Amino acid sequence: MCHNDRSGASGLSLTSLDAMRKGGKRGPAVVPGHPEQSMLYRVISGGQPKMPLQGEPFSKEQVEVVRQWIQDGAPWTAPQQWWSLRPLVKPQVPRVESSWVRTPIDAFVLAQLRVKGLQESAEADRRTLIRRLTFDLHGLPPSPEEVDAFVADSSPDAYERVVDRLLASPRYGERWGRHWLDAAHYGESHGYDKDKPRLNAWPYRDYVIESFNADKPYAKFVKEQLAGDVLFPGDPKAIVGLGFIASGPWDFVGQAELREGTTDKKLTRLLDRDDMVTVTMSTLVSMTAHCARCHDHKFDPILQSDYYSLQSVFAGVDRSDRTFDDDPEVFRHRNQLLAKRRPLSSALRVLDDEAAEISTEEIARLDAKVAEWKQVNATDPANRSAEIKRNIAEAAVQRATLVKAALPTKSVLEMERLHAEISAIDKEIAQLPKPRLVYAASNYFEPQGTFRYAAEPRIVNVLARGSVDNPGALALPGALTAVSGLKARFDLDPAAPEGVRRAALARWITDPNNMLAWRSIVNRVWHYHFGAGIVDSPNDFGHMGSLPSNPGLLDWLATEFRDGGGSFKKLHKLIVMSSVYRQASSGNAANARIDGENRYLWRANRQRLDAESLRDAMLAASGKLDLTMGGPSVQQFFFKDDHSPVYDYARFDPDNPANFRRSIYRFIVRSVPDPLMDRFDCPDVSMVTAKRTTTITAIQALAQMNNPFVLKQAEHLADRIQSMSSAADEQVQLVYRVLLQRKPRAEELATLRDYLGRNGLPNLCRLMLNTNEFIFVD
């Protein structure tokens, strides 16, 4: 935009109503109520509009919008007036007279249904309820026995006991952890060219699961993921949370092969931090800060300088393996040693870099020879020989001697001193038990090619048009200026270590007065329970996102959650205990005419199983489900490490026990998705996913019919049923009981008995795995 606060072409800024009324050199741009007197309207309308200077003139419709807006008095929303930026105040629960109301949630929803002329739905039957609850809280079907017990239980707290049982089970953390991993765009390979596996990402996945199972307070959960190393220095688990920052893709070639100082290197780093900013702000405060990389946000009050302040928060970290120890004492000791080692290796690096610049004629000749040998090695396999390899190794030694001779004595001595100190520390480190590794945000790691830790946080400038070639003002750590009541720039000591920046952002996000964060998380949880959020754009609470369908409810939940200690389990219980949640999913023609999309929740939303739940439900039915928790991810593909590794799902035995673990434990390759999961809309983990899409395609039908994994599970299910009964009728009944948790109707029984006779039990099981009733949850 040309007319902003800084550039202000013709002295005019169009960034606020005040600025427009004041106008520029040529007078006020906007005179509310009087389009014809408003310069803004005059320059963009007429036969040959003067503005915009570049690009196409505005369309008739666009000009009319402006005219109408000025005519209406130019209403302007100040940041604080935008719904998501208003301070969070606990609203009054509406008073609604109805026995349907069990919880405040019901009061909020029913009050709105009444206003809209919508009729709430009756409670779903018990089989539907327990199926819904179990898939929702565990991502698994209930066992037939669990269904029987609940259906038969006439005590008034029967439902509540099911809820409590489900929330207490470790299956809960596996289900809700999976949701969090979507939001965090967690993957286990780097992506891009080469797409190397990331073998130590999984401890973060386990950390997420454990955090949900332990009902970790949300503020702590967030703080650990952004700055666990700084805010909880004695706790090894907190470091593992830093996997959040590192969960996205990483450009191996750009990071490790490009030379320092090149434009592409700068671009690689800019985009690497961009990913960190995007995942943090989208997931934790539902703001699209990443839209302000090239200019101030076009729709929301997010400044370009806000964006670069956020980049500055992450300017001291990269994505890398980092060590931790289960034993806090060892952990503390190791960190002390590493803290001592870091400045030494930084000093040594400066000297090494100087040495690398040294060149003499002799060194140049040697380098040229080595280049030749390497060329032969790389391109001419026939002439590749041990001799060449030896030559290259010998040349390296020779080179070091030549460089040393060319260096000033002072530098050589200093290098020797540093080497000695470092190796003394390394000896101490070697005494410690072997550390564990997690792929996480890190400010100290072993170099890999040209990928090296930042000794000091890297300089971040505001970039004109987002171009690394146009650095502007220095950006200091901070967050969003539009969040009133919180300091948008952190005013940190410039000499403070980088972690202080992340800690400041973590505090800013989790501050009780950060209205965005608390609204964001309760909406996200609501979204997963109902299939749609109160705000249907869980990662965007700005002007381009949706408006809350029930603002009072959202704020009530946000304050309740915040003030109740940020307990997810309490929030889940609050939600699933409500009458709103317990409604049937059946249609109602009169309601549908008013609210066909069910935004106001006059019924439950029928949901198609997501890829993981579908896969896990098949394993549960076949009896093969292996409930082992945690540990390295299971690779459900043929793997060959190469220049570009090969991941081949077709060359993998579907009966390999690795396939029987819950889907959250599968190894997620960024570039080559699992074909079955992919068909069922498992998202591309290069992107933050707030909401999964649900598609229905022929290719998907083919997968469920023919995928080797599915076919194997059908076979295992058949074996399981066969071992329980050999009578046809009973077999059909058992398949229904296991897969659908109900008895077949008479005509279903008759049809399938005949089918079974013609095609056998494995075919029957395969058929049933393809039914809509199995794949959708009412």
Next chain:
Amino acid sequence: MTSRRQFLWGYGGGLGGIALAGLLGESGLLADAPAGLHHPAKAKRVIQLFMSGAASQCDTFDYKAKLIEKNGEKFDPGGKVELFQSSPGAVMKSPWDWKQHGNSGKWVSGLVPHLASCVDDMAFVHSMVSKSNVHGPATFMQNTGFILPGYPAMGAWVSYGLGSMNKDLPTFVVLPDSRGYAPNGPGNWTAGFLPAAHQGTMIRASSPNPIYDLFPPKSASYLKPESEADTLRVLNQLNSRHLVSRAEDSRLEARIASYELAAKLQLSAPEVMDISKESKATLELYGIGDKVTDDFGRNCLVARRMLERGVRFVQVWSGADNGFPRRNWDSHEDIAKDHADMAAGMDKPAAALIKDLKARGMLDDTIVHWATEFGRMPCSQGSKGRDHNPFAFTTWFAGGGFKGGVSYGASDEWSYKVADKPTYCYDTHATMLHLLGIDHKRLTYRHNGIDRRITDVFGEVIPELIA
């Protein structure tokens, strides 16, 4: 309330779209759209040939007398020369001789003699620029318009925008090089944040199961081909019964229809891949049977058969990853050897495709696009190779409303940097979409707060390229 169109787009496109179109009584929304989405279309379909690893412009179509004249001298174009891997070597002329071809008198190197015979049908852009010098990001850029992973490929956008033209094949099909995936792998044909139905369906023409799960594996011995119809019939019966009390939920109905379409795909996919009934002359034209050209030729011929049957967007890859021995166009070490190998496999089939489409009257409404992620340096790397050049490279088009025998934009006298009309993939994407009847600025999808388009916030249609 969600409009029917949004609903179709949300759940469909690709085969899902067909499912729903069928379901809604051939509503016409997804019908063959000669009218285009925003304006009359000149092209209905696209075939894109992607040269993975970066095909050299100065060894193919970007003729520079200066390189011949200054061969072996110090490369000094003025200013700092920043290369990907190496320090700049000496000026290096192409190992191949150059000749003028066709009525347009286009200079083409001896590396691609067959394509040289098609120059009067081709529109060259010699002023392409990439925003990245690295294969992964640059390959993403040419495919998706962004140098980051996770954005939808052009084929996905076209599927989203125009939907399907057929009832029993996917809308967007990708044929990878049989030696393996290019940098980024299937990430190059992802639907990104668009509904998954729009992603490229990968067809591995040389594999026994060319589409994942098209047929059950042999290991599932309990399945008998003759019982499949029975299974589908009973499944339909159960699903219809389930639907009775849930009639308002069109997703359930769509899922029922999806099984009918799956059965159709099982019939049509093998048919489209079976080239045995093609004439001997055709097989010869594509170089099928000759070891050097068989692989790419087969893919090109299968691609033509798909286009004939209404597949909207086909992408064929020449080149796998950047490993050793070289199996793509990334000729850092020895351009004469490695480019010769790659071009020998690509040249004849690519030219065959243009000629064949033309002979069948399909070239008029089919865009042929020859693409690569960036170019190569006019100076040497080592002594015989060329490093990456993101500052100037060549792409060309044929058919589908593109003008024949034209060259647009120019690199400098070295073929080092663009000298005239710098062009990004934004502009070529915009131009292709324009010919498909789509205004690139209006083909958008809201994701994470931004109305995304393949051209980001850029892109100008290039009128000089349009017939």
